[in-house]
Amino acid sequence: MSKDKVAGNLLIIGGNEDKKGKCKILKRFVEMAGGRDARIAVLTTATEFPHEVGNEYRSLFLEIGAEAATVIYIDDRDTANDKNKARNILDSTGVFITGGDQLRLTSILGGSESDAAIRQAYLSGTVIAGTSAGASVMSDTMIVGGDSSDTPKKSHLGMAHGMGLLQEVVIDQHFAQRGRINRILAAVAQNPLIIGVGIDEDTAIVVSPDEKFEVIGSQTVTIADGRNIIYSNISESKPSDPLALTNVILHVLPEGYGYDLKRRMTYICGE
Amino acid sequence: MSKDKVAGNLLIIGGNEDKKGKCKILKRFVEMAGGRDARIAVLTTATEFPHEVGNEYRSLFLEIGAEAATVIYIDDRDTANDKNKARNILDSTGVFITGGDQLRLTSILGGSESDAAIRQAYLSGTVIAGTSAGASVMSDTMIVGGDSSDTPKKSHLGMAHGMGLLQEVVIDQHFAQRGRINRILAAVAQNPLIIGVGIDEDTAIVVSPDEKFEVIGSQTVTIADGRNIIYSNISESKPSDPLALTNVILHVLPEGYGYDLKRRMTYICGE
Numbered sequence: 223m224s225k226d227k228v229a230g231n232l233l234i235i236g237g238n239e240d241k242k243g244k245c246k247i248l249k250r251f252v253e254m255a256g257g258r259d260a261r262i263a264v265l266t267t268a269t270e271f272p273h274e275v276g277n278e279y280r281s282l283f284l285e286i287g288a289e290a291a292t293v294i295y296i297d298d299r300d301t302a303n304d305k306n307k308a309r310n311i312l313d314s315t316g317v318f319i320t321g322g323d324q325l326r327l328t329s330i331l332g333g334s335e336s337d338a339a340i341r342q343a344y345l346s347g348t349v350i351a352g353t354s355a356g357a358s359v360m361s362d363t364m365i366v367g368g369d370s371s372d373t374p375k376k377s378h379l380g381m382a383h384g385m386g387l388l389q390e391v392v393i394d395q396h397f398a399q400r401g402r403i404n405r406i407l408a409a410v411a412q413n414p415l416i417i418g419v420g421i422d423e424d425t426a427i428v429v430s431p432d433e434k435f436e437v438i439g440s441q442t443v444t445i446a447d448g449r450n451i452i453y454s455n456i457s458e459s460k461p462s463d464p465l466a467l468t469n470v471i472l473h474v475l476p477e478g479y480g481y482d483l484k485r486r487m488t489y490i491c492g493e
Numbered sequence: 494m495s496k497d498k499v500a501g502n503l504l505i506i507g508g509n510e511d512k513k514g515k516c517k518i519l520k521r522f523v524e525m526a527g528g529r530d531a532r533i534a535v536l537t538t539a540t541e542f543p544h545e546v547g548n549e550y551r552s553l554f555l556e557i558g559a560e561a562a563t564v565i566y567i568d569d570r571d572t573a574n575d576k577n578k579a580r581n582i583l584d585s586t587g588v589f590i591t592g593g594d595q596l597r598l599t600s601i602l603g604g605s606e607s608d609a610a611i612r613q614a615y616l617s618g619t620v621i622a623g624t625s626a627g628a629s630v631m632s633d634t635m636i637v638g639g640d641s642s643d644t645p646k647k648s649h650l651g652m653a654h655g656m657g658l659l660q661e662v663v664i665d666q667h668f669a670q671r672g673r674i675n676r677i678l679a680a681v682a683q684n685p686l687i688i689g690v691g692i693d694e695d696t697a698i699v700v701s702p703d704e705k706f707e708v709i710g711s712q713t714v715t716i717a718d719g720r721n722i723i724y725s726n727i728s729e730s731k732p733s734d735p736l737a738l739t740n741v742i743l744h745v746l747p748e749g750y751g752y753d754l755k756r757r758m759t760y761i762c763g764e
Contacts, residue, residue, distance in 0.1 A: 373669040373693050373712040374745055398644040401672030407745060422644050422735075441644040442735040446743070453750070453759065464693075464713040464747035468759040472717070472743045474645050474678060476735035479724070488724065488739040 230344040232387060232429040236395040236421030237321055237354035239439070241282055247426045247439050252288045254349045254428070255316025260288040263314035265340075267296045267330050268322025268355040275320050283318070294336075302334035311339035314348060321354030325366050325382060328359060337385070344387055357395045357421060362386035365394055365405055374404040374411075374465040381409070388429060391483065394420045397444060404465075406446050411456040411467050414448030417483060425477075433483040436491050437475045447471040447486050501615040503658060503700040507666040507692030508592055508625035510710070512553055518697045518710050523559045525620045525699070526587025531559040534585035536611075538567045538601050539593025539626040546591050554589070565607075573605035582610035585619060592625030596637050596653060599630060608656070615658055628666045628692060633657035636665055636676055645675040645682075645736040652680070659700060662754065665691045668715060677717050682727040682738050685719030688754060696748075704754040707762055708746045718742040718757050 231254055239247040252260045264279045266272035276293030283291040294310050296302050311317060317340060319327065331337045344350050350360075358364045367380030392409045394402045397420035406418035421427060422441030429435040437443045448470055455466040473488050475481065480489045502525055510518040523531045535550045537543035547564030554562040565581050567573050582588060588611060590598065602608045615621050621631075629635045638651030663680045665673045668691035677689035692698060693712030700706040708714045719741055726737040744759050746752065751760045 398675060401674075403672075403674050404669060407743075425644075440735070442737075450742075453761065455747070464711070465745055466713075466747050466750055467743075467745040468750075470743040470745075471721075472678075472738075472741040474736055474738040474741075476726070476737050479737055479739075490724065 230347050231349050231431065232360060233349060233351035233426055234357045234360050234393060234421060234429065235351065235353035235426040236357060236397055236423050236441070238396065238423035239353055239426070240424050241278070245282065245286060247424070248282060249286050250426075250428065250438055251316060251318065251349065251351045252283060252286050255288070258287060258289060260316055261314045262288050262291040262316045262318055263311050264291060264293045265296065265317060265319045266293060268324065268327045269320050270322065272297065279318060279320065296330060296336055299330055299334060302331050302336045305335060308335040308339035311336060312343055314343065316349040316351065317343060319350070319352035319356030319359065321356055324355040324358040324364055324384070327355060328382065328384060331385075332383070340385070341387070350387060354395050357393050359385045360388045361391045361393050362389055363392060363416075365392060365409060368405045368408070374407045374467070375462060379405060379408045379412070390415055391417050391419055394418070396423055398422045398441065403444065406444070407467055407470065408456070408465060410446045410448035410470060411451070411454045411465060414451045416448070417486065418446035418448075420444040420446070434480055435483065436480040438477050440477075442474050442476045445473040445475065445481055445488075447473075449486060501618050502620050502702065503631060504620060504622035504697055505628045505631050505664060505692060505700065506622065506624035506697040507628060507668055507694050507712070509667065509694035510624055510697070511695050512549070516553065516557060518695065519553060520557050521697070521699065521709055522587060522589065522620065522622045523554060523557045526559070529558060529560060531587055532585045533559050533562040533587045533589055534582050535562060535564045536567065536588060536590045536627075537564060539595065539598045540591050541593065543568065550589060550591065567601060567607055570601055570605060573602050573607045576606060579606040579610035582607060583614055585614065587620040587622065588614060590621070590623035590627030590630065592627055595626040595629040595635055595655070598626060599654065599656065602656075603654070611656070612658070621658060625666050628664050630656045631659045632662045632664050633660055634663060634687075636663060636680060639676045639679070645678045645738070646733060650676060650679045650683070661686055662688050662690055665689070667694055669693045669712065674715065677715070678738055678741065679727070679736060681717045681719035681741060682722070682725045682736060685722045687719070688757065689717035689719070691715040691717070705751055706754065707751045709748050711748075713745050713747045716744040716746065716752055716759075718744075720757060
């Protein structure tokens with residue numbers, strides 16, 4: 223997706239966002255989508271419980287103050303090509319992609335009318351939000367598997383084509399809670415051009431069209447920048463060999479901090 | 494402990510080292526302690542099962558080829574001041590500190606005759622090895638508590654005085670296996686002078702008197718170097734606030750790689 227044409231914003235959530243307290247992240251989404259004029263489309267393709275999950279989000283968005291919220295049920299490729307579903311997406315001011323399985327999302331939506339509608343909506347200014355699996359699919363290459371809480375190894379990483387709304391980035395979610403630093407480091411070692419972004423639960427990044435993002439929520443976002451890597455054994459090692467990786471730059475950012483993806487620099491919001 | 498006078502070597506093990514297969518790390522210890530001439534003192538103060546743990550290591554070291562191996566049982570401060578125990582330590586060519594609880598080690602040994610003997614032995618060329626809790630106590634300030642696998646926060650970190658055989662370093666063990674990156678980052682944020690060294694299970698660093706270390710074993714060592722940190726909120730944030738930390742340099746090193754603590758540089762062994 224060419225960067226020059228992007229007019230929309232992304233809200234990428236690390237999963238398990240607050241739905242009972244102040245709902246800070248979900249409120250921010252409704253605000254970004256137009257506040258009282260927000261028309262939200264909830265996309266439940268990732269989950270195997272679309273009705274429960276869809277209804278919960280729909281009620282929440284209406285409570286928070288959106289004008290309208292519709293659940294768009296797409297469970298197979300046939301439905302993904304339904305022009306009415308695509309129309310519903312294009313009519314919204316904000317699309318919310320729920321959690322579940324990121325491969326369900328891409329294997330059902332990829333290349334369909336609904337997929338095209340999400341891209342078109344994004345280009346024309348609609349906010350696209352995703353949580354958990356819905357966060358992982360945002361990048362062009364996404365993590366679909368890999369052990370957590372173990373030594374970084376090549377074999378830890380299962381990758382696949384994502385939805386490609388954000389380039390040169392790899393997103394991981396439930397980050398600190400599931401000990402996923404090894405997966406982000408292995409992804410960055412594979413191609414240091416890619417910036418690794420690990421988002422904790424109840425935490426999100428708000429990405430603007432200028433490729434800067436701001437952190438919101440109660441936990442932190444970990445950024446792994448591999449541009450200065452000197453040694454790496456990722457190409458010569460066997461899948462079960464431990465990874466060698468030197469000079470990765472790491473940032474841990476809570477709310478109030480931001481990151482410029484183009485310049486690879488952190489900043490304090492409002493300064 | 495002044496660096497100029499140090500003549501000994503340290504073997505710092507991340508816990509759970511192989512005791513049934515090739516015993517690579519334990520063999521290296523016996524080798525460093527003199528091979529066929531090695532006289533090993535096993536210090537079981539950290540563990541609450543000193544007889545089981547002590548006997549296991551003693552048998553192993555004899556099997557591997559040490560000339561002699563003695564278990565030194567010190568379970569209270571009175572015994573720690575026993576001149577015979579101190580003599581046993583001084584008579585050895587290698588001291589092995591088992592795992593258990595690092596605060597048990599320092600609270601029982603700290604300032605005793607046996608503690609002094611360990612330092613004196615180290616200065617005169619005896620190898621000091623420690624695994625798990627025995628690894629943590631090596632530094633002057635050590636980590637004694639803190640949740641793993643969660644967002645880095647100030648409150649995650651319990652620190653205490655260690656045995657101080659290695660300066661300006663903080664060691665964490667069972668590192669990847671227990672998802673402890675958050676603890677190392679918080680320690681480095683507190684004082685970026687300190688280099689964070691996270692050692693995985695069945696992995697060790699061999700520290701020479703010139704303050705370089707080599708990685709051995711089956712997993713990896715993670716190094717967090719905070720010298721370039723730009724933002725950090727560690728001083729102003731509340732204990733439960735998420736940490737902000739930018740520009741930490743991270744290295745992940747498997748066997749065959751080394752690190753120069755003075756120059757803060759990685760190297761490939763033998764190059």
